Amino acid sequence: MNINATLLGQMITFGLLVLFTMKYVWPPLVQAMAERQKRIADGFAAAEKGKRELQLAEKRSTDMLRDAKEKEVSDEAKAHAKAEAERILASARGDIDQEIIRAREELRGRVADLVVAAAGRILEKEIDAKAHAKLLEGVVKQL
Amino acid sequence: MAETGSSATDYIRHHLTNLSVGEGFWTFHLDTLAFSFVLGMVILALFRTAARRATSDVPGPIQNFVEILVDFVDTQVKDTFHGRSELIAPLALTIFVWVFLMNFMDLIPVDLLPWAAKKAGVHYLRVVPTTDVNATFAMSLTVFALIIFYSLKIKGPLGFAKEMTLSPFPKWYFIPVNLVLKLVEELAKPVSLALRLFGNLYAGELIFILIALLPWYLQFLLGWPWAVFHILIITLQAFIFMVLTIVYLSMAHEDHA
Numbered sequence: 232m233n234i235n236a237t238l239l240g241q242m243i244t245f246g247l248l249v250l251f252t253m254k255y256v257w258p259p260l261v262q263a264m265a266e267r268q269k270r271i272a273d274g275f276a277a278a279e280k281g282k283r284e285l286q287l288a289e290k291r292s293t294d295m296l297r298d299a300k301e302k303e304v305s306d307e308a309k310a311h312a313k314a315e316a317e318r319i320l321a322s323a324r325g326d327i328d329q330e331i332i333r334a335r336e337e338l339r340g341r342v343a344d345l346v347v348a349a350a351g352r353i354l355e356k357e358i359d360a361k362a363h364a365k366l367l368e369g370v371v372k373q374l
Numbered sequence: 375m376a377e378t379g380s381s382a383t384d385y386i387r388h389h390l391t392n393l394s395v396g397e398g399f400w401t402f403h404l405d406t407l408a409f410s411f412v413l414g415m416v417i418l419a420l421f422r423t424a425a426r427r428a429t430s431d432v433p434g435p436i437q438n439f440v441e442i443l444v445d446f447v448d449t450q451v452k453d454t455f456h457g458r459s460e461l462i463a464p465l466a467l468t469i470f471v472w473v474f475l476m477n478f479m480d481l482i483p484v485d486l487l488p489w490a491a492k493k494a495g496v497h498y499l500r501v502v503p504t505t506d507v508n509a510t511f512a513m514s515l516t517v518f519a520l521i522i523f524y525s526l527k528i529k530g531p532l533g534f535a536k537e538m539t540l541s542p543f544p545k546w547y548f549i550p551v552n553l554v555l556k557l558v559e560e561l562a563k564p565v566s567l568a569l570r571l572f573g574n575l576y577a578g579e580l581i582f583i584l585i586a587l588l589p590w591y592l593q594f595l596l597g598w599p600w601a602v603f604h605i606l607i608i609t610l611q612a613f614i615f616m617v618l619t620i621v622y623l624s625m626a627h628e629d630h631a
Contacts, residue, residue: 241512253464266430
């Protein structure tokens with residue numbers, strides 16, 4: 232284990248190794264690593280931004296959907312109400328018509344009686360209601 | 375396992391002898407040089423592949439792996455060093471990976487590569503470069519040179535001289551004391567760096583060699599736990615060397631004057 236010229240040879244090898252590493256190995260690797268680091272950081276930032284935008288878009292779309300639904304519901308209700316109103320109106324008209332017909336029938340009956348009574352009084356003698364019913368009915372129909 | 379006919383001492387000594395050429399100071403440990411160089415090339419190939427295909431898109435498996443290392447080292451550097459430097463982080467990365475790989479050679483069975491080398495006609499082979507003080511001092515002295523360089527560059531020669539002479543006791547008559555203290559402090563850095571790594575790995579390897587002297591049916595009882603524990607040691611030592619390098623260099627960057 233004596234010091235000798237091997238030392239010099241080893242120093243030369245060592246020096247060359249260090250120089251080579253310094254010139255051709257370290258810089259490209261460190262640069263590549265720095266670039267990758269930047270790209271990863273950019274990627275994360277972009278992902279974060281995308282996520283925020285997605286959230287925003289989602290919120291906007293739910294809002295729009297809700298508004299549209301509300302509008303649709305109100306339109307439907309309006310149409311429904313209109314139809315209902317028409318139906319009620321129609322049935323009311325039918326009722327009125329029926330009422331008119333019934334009233335007219337009743338009136339007819341009463342007028343027939345009145346006519347018979349009035350005619351009886353005018354002639355001052357009993358009219359055989361049965362004998363003249365056919366005649367009277369014809370009169371009443373003409374009312 | 376020891377060769378038949380040779381004693382345990384010879385076996386250990388054989389394992390601790392480098393394959394070397396040359397005389398005196400101009401001796402070269404070919405095994406240390408070769409293994410550390412080949413491991414360095416492995417690192418370069420791996421790193422270069424990752425760097426050439428570096429993309430900020432989805433990384434491939436190689437890039438991913440290297441990026442984990444880069445990120446790990448970068449975190450360590452940023453925690454300790456607050457200036458701007460194009461050198462410190464790549465230096466720390468190189469140290470960590472290179473030292474780790476050199477240490478890792480310790481986990482290859484101690485006899486395997488020397489045995490293969492012997493078949494190829496090479497009689498001595500030490501496979502763990504960090505068990506050679508030359509390898510560890512080569513790194514720590516380079517780091518030391520960088521410490522001195524940055525101290526002079528950031529603080530200026532005058533500022534550096536001031537720091538060496540006027541701290542920790544800021545009085546002129548303490549200058550000699552300060553100088554001695556600071557010299558010891560500075561010199562302790564490369565020495566401790568190199569010897570800590572060397573000592574840990576040398577001891578680790580020696581224990582593997584001693585375990586290899588046991589009968590083959592007992593070796594796993596000690597070899598397996600020691601190898602598992604050693605995974606921690608080799609990583610820890612690479613990490614310590616790297617962190618201390620960062621700390622020393624950031625200290626060199628701090629201007630106290």
